[in-house]
Amino acid sequence: MLFTITGKHLEITEAIKDHAEKKTSKLPRYYNSINSVEVLIDGNKGANITVEIIARGEHNKVFVVKERGDDAYACIDLAAHKLERQLRRRKGIERDNKHANGT
Numbered sequence: 001m002l003f004t005i006t007g008k009h010l011e012i013t014e015a016i017k018d019h020a021e022k023k024t025s026k027l028p029r030y031y032n033s034i035n036s037v038e039v040l041i042d043g044n045k046g047a048n049i050t051v052e053i054i055a056r057g058e059h060n061k062v063f064v065v066k067e068r069g070d071d072a073y074a075c076i077d078l079a080a081h082k083l084e085r086q087l088r089r090r091k092g093i094e095r096d097n098k099h100a101n102g103t
Contacts, residue, residue, distance in 0.1 A: 001028060002036035010043030016072055023080040024053065031087035033058035041072060051075035053083050063087060 003024060005017050024037045040052040049072050055063040063086050067079035 001025070001034060003039075004036070005039040005041070008040065008042040009045075010041055010049070010072075012041065016041070016076075019073055020076050023076055024055075024083075027055055027080075027083065027087060030084050031055075031057060031063075031091050033061070034087075039076070041075075049075055051079045053079045055083060055087070061090075063090070 003021055005012055005020055020039045020041075024039065027037060028034045034055050034057050036056045038054040038056075040050075040054070042050040042052070044050065047070055048068050049070065050066060050068045051072065052064065052066045053076075057063070063083060065079045065082040065086065067075045067082065069075045069078070
């Protein structure tokens with residue numbers, strides 16, 4: 001799985017990079033076909049920090065979550081949790097549709 005992290009108007013420290021990589025490394029556990037994960041951290045002029053996680057899967061499936069807050073670590077945690085929910089829901093839908101016609 002390819003992992004990239006980008007910071008806009010913000011210095012990405014090694015600790016933030018390690019934290020984001022640790023949180024997003026668990027995503028293939030919820031949806032097998034994840035190929036790449038991109039984390040965008042934007043430090044706006046105000047005190048808010050915006051974290052956006054984009055997970056790309058096979059067959060052009062793209063999952064995007066955004067989270068805004070004061071702490072970059074908390075935003076990464078919340079965004080990763082939202083993405084886990086999206087992936088779990090998508091996997092359930094695909095699994096249900098696969099066996100819809102069977103008995």
